[in-house]
Amino acid sequence: MKFYFKLAASNLKADRRLFVPFVTTTSFLMAVNLIMLNAYASSDVLFKKLGAAAGKSLFMFGTDVIVIISVILAIYANNFLRKQRIRQLGLYNIIGFGKGELGKMMAVEKLLLLLTTLLFGGILGTVLSRISYLALAKMLKVDHNLDFGLSQQAFSIAGIITIGLFVVLLLVDELWLIRKRPIEIVRAQRAGEREPKTKWVTLIVSLIALIAGYYIAVTTTNPLQAMSMFFVAVILVICGTYGLFTAGSVFVLKWLRNRKNYYYKPKHFINVANLLYRMQQNGAGLASIAILVTMTLITLASTATLFFGINEVVNTNTPVDLSYVLKANDTTAPGKVARMASANHVIIKSQHTFVGPSSTMALLDGNRLESQANVNGPFSMGNARSVQLMTIESYNRFTGHHARVKSGEVLIYTSKNFPSKTIRIGQKTYRIRKRAGSFPNAQATFIPNLFIAFPEEKQMIDAMQHLRNARYQNASDAQADITTSQDVMLQGSHANQLKLYEAVVKSRIAESASVQSKAVNYDETMSIMGSFLFLGIIFGVTFILATLLILYYKQLSEGYADARRYTILQRVGLSLREVRATINSQLLMLFYLPLLVAGIHVGFALPFIQRIMILFGLPNWQFFLTVSLITLGIFAIIYVLMYKLTGNVYYRIVSRRQATSRS
Numbered sequence: 001m002k003f004y005f006k007l008a009a010s011n012l013k014a015d016r017r018l019f020v021p022f023v024t025t026t027s028f029l030m031a032v033n034l035i036m037l038n039a040y041a042s043s044d045v046l047f048k049k050l051g052a053a054a055g056k057s058l059f060m061f062g063t064d065v066i067v068i069i070s071v072i073l074a075i076y077a078n079n080f081l082r083k084q085r086i087r088q089l090g091l092y093n094i095i096g097f098g099k100g101e102l103g104k105m106m107a108v109e110k111l112l113l114l115l116t117t118l119l120f121g122g123i124l125g126t127v128l129s130r131i132s133y134l135a136l137a138k139m140l141k142v143d144h145n146l147d148f149g150l151s152q153q154a155f156s157i158a159g160i161i162t163i164g165l166f167v168v169l170l171l172v173d174e175l176w177l178i179r180k181r182p183i184e185i186v187r188a189q190r191a192g193e194r195e196p197k198t199k200w201v202t203l204i205v206s207l208i209a210l211i212a213g214y215y216i217a218v219t220t221t222n223p224l225q226a227m228s229m230f231f232v233a234v235i236l237v238i239c240g241t242y243g244l245f246t247a248g249s250v251f252v253l254k255w256l257r258n259r260k261n262y263y264y265k266p267k268h269f270i271n272v273a274n275l276l277y278r279m280q281q282n283g284a285g286l287a288s289i290a291i292l293v294t295m296t297l298i299t300l301a302s303t304a305t306l307f308f309g310i311n312e313v314v315n316t317n318t319p320v321d322l323s324y325v326l327k328a329n330d331t332t333a334p335g336k337v338a339r340m341a342s343a344n345h346v347i348i349k350s351q352h353t354f355v356g357p358s359s360t361m362a363l364l365d366g367n368r369l370e371s372q373a374n375v376n377g378p379f380s381m382g383n384a385r386s387v388q389l390m391t392i393e394s395y396n397r398f399t400g401h402h403a404r405v406k407s408g409e410v411l412i413y414t415s416k417n418f419p420s421k422t423i424r425i426g427q428k429t430y431r432i433r434k435r436a437g438s439f440p441n442a443q444a445t446f447i448p449n450l451f452i453a454f455p456e457e458k459q460m461i462d463a464m465q466h467l468r469n470a471r472y473q474n475a476s477d478a479q480a481d482i483t484t485s486q487d488v489m490l491q492g493s494h495a496n497q498l499k500l501y502e503a504v505v506k507s508r509i510a511e512s513a514s515v516q517s518k519a520v521n522y523d524e525t526m527s528i529m530g531s532f533l534f535l536g537i538i539f540g541v542t543f544i545l546a547t548l549l550i551l552y553y554k555q556l557s558e559g560y561a562d563a564r565r566y567t568i569l570q571r572v573g574l575s576l577r578e579v580r581a582t583i584n585s586q587l588l589m590l591f592y593l594p595l596l597v598a599g600i601h602v603g604f605a606l607p608f609i610q611r612i613m614i615l616f617g618l619p620n621w622q623f624f625l626t627v628s629l630i631t632l633g634i635f636a637i638i639y640v641l642m643y644k645l646t647g648n649v650y651y652r653i654v655s656r657r658q659a660t661s662r663s
Contacts, residue, residue: 001108008108011088018084023116025077025549029070030121030162031128032542036063037154038129039136039534058531062538067161071168073546078169080553082176099177106173114166118159125158132534139307139530198254199247206243213237217608223446226611233608237601241290245597246283286594288550293598294605296543297635301628302609303536307529308627309618314525316617318518319441321490321497324510325483333509334486340503346492352440354398356390356460357481362467364450367420371469385414385450387467389460395453399440405455409433416448423452426466428459441487446614485514494519548642551591555646591643595636602632 012019040059082089092102213236220226220233256262306313326333334351341348363370364385390398392405405411410423413436422429442449454460464481490497501517504510606628610621618624 001104004104004108005112007105008112011105011109012112015085015088018081019113021549021552022077022081023113023120025545026074026113026117026162026165027121027124028545029073029165030117030158031125032066032538033063033070033161034121034125034154034158035129035132035538036066037157038125038151039132041151041154042133058528058535062535065539066542069542069546070161070165073549074165074169075172077549077553078172080556082173084556103174103177106177107170110166110170110173114163117162117166121158121162122155129154132538136530136534139526139533198251202243202247203251206240206247208240209236210240210244213240214604217604220608221611223611223614226608227615230608230612237294238291241597241601242284242287245287245290249283249286285550289547290594290597290601292543292547292550293594293635293639294601296540296547297598297602297628297632298605298609299536299543300540300635301606301624301631302613303532304631305613305618305624305627306616307533309620309623310522310525310529312620312623313529313617314518314522316444316619317525318516318521319443320487320516321518322488322501322504323441323485323514323516324504325485325514326510327508336507336509337486337488337504340507341490341492341500344492344499344503345496346490346500349489349491351489352398352487354390354485354487355394355482356388357464358483359386359388360467361385361447362387362450364418367422368424369450369467371467384447386445386447388449388451389463389467390451390453391457391460392453392455399436403434403436403453405433405453407455409455411436411453413437413439413442413451414448415442415444415450418450425452425463428462430454444619445617446619494522498523544638544642547639548646551642551646552649555649591647595639599632602628 036059040056040063043056043059089102092105097105213233216229216233216236220229334353338348361372362385363372363383365383369385369387392403392411395411396402403411408430410430410432411434412418412423412432420432422431424430436451439449439451442451452463454463468481490500492500497517497519501515501520505512505515606625607621610624613619613624
């Protein structure tokens with residue numbers, strides 16, 4: 001076994017240009033896993049009581065996603081590493097190494113790489129965990145915890161995940177050795193590549209999948225349906241993208257080859273011919289880059305929008321500073337709230353009292369308002385309404401107006417156009433005498449509001465029975481569903497409004513579950529949105545790493561494959577200047593094609609994502625579009641830098657081979 005350790009160490013040292021990027025990748029993957037695990041372990045400190053359950057769930061979800069991404073990237077990096085070493089493994093096979101000896105050597109190499117990864121990944125993860133905690137604590141406005149990033153449990157789990165990754169890679173290598181012999185693959189490589197055939201079935205199915213994904217994104221207008229159909233559209237677009245890059249690219253390149261005026265030019269001739277014979281391999285890599293870029297842009301844009309739109313989310317979901325439902329027959333409650341506000345240094349600017357039943361969900365079909373229980377078949381969310389019933393007296397008291405309606409008439413307010421002059425509830429049809437232009441403190445949700453004021457309480461109770469599908473035996477049963485609530489606007493510091501909220505809850509003048517505070521909602525929303533942004537940044541950085549990894553390995557492998565081709569072209573008369581122009585043209589085409597496709601994907605996805613944003617309380621599509629464009633601009637700069645970095649790798653390999661051939 002000592003022999004294998006010496007041989008493995010010698011291989012790692014000799015081929016460090018291949019092993020260093022691999023260790024860098026695995027170390028970073030361990031660091032990202034450690035960040036997520038440390039965040040999960042410290043969620044109680046980060047969130048305290050507000051949003052702790054949601055924060056833990058988000059970090060657990062993030063941990064699962066990062067583990068899946070780690071497995072995919074580790075296998076990708078390992079496959080590239082093995083492919084570049086085929087010639088070396090073939091030589092070992094020639095001098096007498098059988099599959100058993102090769103397997104032992106590769107296993108020892110994996111062990112040494114694992115130990116290196118655990119060391120550097122642990123150090124990097126600890127540093128990044130601390131930095132990420134400081135950033136997250138700043139976003140969530142909590143005190144710093146000096147122990148964050150040093151969780152023994154997080155280290156143990158991250159180590160187990162990393163060891164599991166290397167076990168998977170070792171199994172992949174062993175299966176590869178069982179199925180193939182390195183010397184056979186070396187011979188196959190020397191035989192050259194065949195021209196790929198146009199896969200018409202794959203091309204047609206891919207086009208159908210892509211169009212179907214785009215169609216779902218464009219035609220799904222209801223936010224709830226958008227949420228449920230999102231992953232369906234994503235799967236369709238991913239399948240369509242991979243199919244088009246593999247089968248569609250071959251079709252396009254053959255079409256370009258048949259265009260004589262375009263094809264028979266040195267730059268175009270070399271690029272088209274070169275890409276055509278290697279597009280099946282290139283296609284999968286380019287599709288992966290396009291998907292990763294799309295995921296990066298959507299993830300960063302959506303999470304940044306949620307975080308920077310916190311105030312709008314809070315104002316949408318909590319239109320008043322403090323609201324509560326009073327317990328029955330408590331006439332002293334307003335005075336008690338005023339005294340509690342004064343004791344906590346908060347000023348009450350306004351106070352509105354509303355008497356009526358709680359809002360209920362109903363279906364508006366034309367001018368007919370029906371209970372969900374009375375609807376046959378699936379309930380259509382497109383016609384759903386959040387209905388608030390009241391008497392005209394309650395309406396006037398709450399709004400300060402002096403509206404009047406006669407028997408058989410109603411006053412309505414709706415946040416969505418309702419052209420009918422009458423409204424039917426059960427067996428009764430009411431004439432709409434007046435339409436209110438606004439309603440104080442109405443909550444703006446994706447389900448339109450419909451407020452109806454009746455002339456008498458009896459008519460309101462009749463409507464309650466129909467819409468709630470309830471049967472009241474007497475007046476007291478109906479009165480039990482009618483409550484008195486108060487909406488209060490405050491002036492005071494955030495901390496003092498939190499104290500007032502706690503005082504109202506402790507006083508028990510209202511139902512505890514009914515007490516709503518904008519200050520409390522802000523803190524809870526900040527916890528959730530801060531977690532979303534944290535996950536978005538971690539996912540975004542991981543996706544960018546994956547993109548850079550694929551680009552780097554792609555340029556490395558193609559550089560070694562193309563170096564010999566360009567040397568031959570120079571020998572038959574192609575100048576060095578023409579070679580450089582051809583290389584640059586090919587790199588630009590291969591590099592910016594995924595960015596172009598990703599831009600198209602994002603263009604179709606943005607309206608789809610914006611409808612989902614409405615569920616979080618962000619109906620402002622201009623704000624989402626602005627953040628998305630800023631994100632796209634920043635990522636474009638990063639992408640160009642990645643092009644410069646990976647393109648230089650390709651140039652150095654090709655130039656070194658050309659210089660060697662000339663000497």
